[in-house]
Amino acid sequence: MHAFQDDFGLPVELTFDPLEYEQHEARHVLIFPFWQGKLLFTRHRTRGIELPGGKIEAGETSLAAAVREVYEETGSVLEGIERIGQYRIDHSMVKDIYVARVQHYADIPSGSDVAETILYDKPPTDVKGNPAFSRLLYDDVYPLALVRASAHRFSKE
Numbered sequence: 088m089h090a091f092q093d094d095f096g097l098p099v100e101l102t103f104d105p106l107e108y109e110q111h112e113a114r115h116v117l118i119f120p121f122w123q124g125k126l127l128f129t130r131h132r133t134r135g136i137e138l139p140g141g142k143i144e145a146g147e148t149s150l151a152a153a154v155r156e157v158y159e160e161t162g163s164v165l166e167g168i169e170r171i172g173q174y175r176i177d178h179s180m181v182k183d184i185y186v187a188r189v190q191h192y193a194d195i196p197s198g199s200d201v202a203e204t205i206l207y208d209k210p211p212t213d214v215k216g217n218p219a220f221s222r223l224l225y226d227d228v229y230p231l232a233l234v235r236a237s238a239h240r241f242s243k244e
Contacts, residue, residue, distance in 0.1 A: 093176060094215075094225035101174040101228055103235055108173030113183040114143050116153040117228075119171075119236035120163060122189035124244035125206040126236075129160050132202050136214075137221035138229075140182070153185045161204050166190030171235050174228050184232050188241035210237065 089101040102108050117140040120127045128136050139160040143152040150168065157163055165187045172184040192204075210233055214220040236242060 089227060089231060091227045093228075094222050097177040099174055099176050099226055099228065100178075101172065101231060103172040103232075105170075108170070108183070111173060111175065111181050113149050113173060113181040115180060115182040116140050116143060116149055116156055116185060117182050117232075118153050118157050118168075118185045118187055119232065119242075120157050120161065120165070120187045120189050121236075121242045122163065122192045122206065124242065125208050126210040126242075127161055127163065127189060127192070128205045128207065129201040130203045130205060131221060132200050134221040134223065136205060136219055137223055149183045150185075153183070153187070157187060157189075160199060160201050161189075162193040163189045164191040164193070167241055169239070169241065171239065172232055184228075184236075186236040186239045186241050 091099055093099050117138055129139055130136050139157045141156045143149055153168060154165055157165055168185050168187040170183050171186050175181050215225045
């Protein structure tokens with residue numbers, strides 16, 4: 088278990104242990120989608136560069152939400168997805184972390200808050216404090232989860 092504060096000063100607990108994250112029901116998801124070995128990011132119209140993710144809707148599973156969020160924010164269809172971790176912010180907001188392999192990379196669906204998608208051959212590692220990136224990536228969740236996601240079979244071409 089990793090414990091730290093996020094960029095907003097809130098306590099964060101991060102785990103990659105399935106025995107730990109199966110004990111908490113998530114209401115949000117964060118996804119590391121790879122297409123042909125490249126990590127797919129979005130550029131949110133106001134927040135900047137970030138990974139796909141969002142809220143789990145009523146009656147929806149965490150897995151279904153992750154698949155939906157990737158499609159809504161990137162237009163991509165997945166061929167594989169797996170939960171690799173979970174984090175809690177301020178002991179209340181719980182987010183499941185997924186790694187995924189994109190099968191079909193397409194245009195962003197209309198009406199999205201996303202201005203564009205960005206593919207990185209080599210995922211950025213030093214984003215904290217970089218104004219091009221969303222503050223949501225400034226804490227330790229992103230670099231710690233990136234190590235796990237980058238080592239996963241879905242990250243390979």
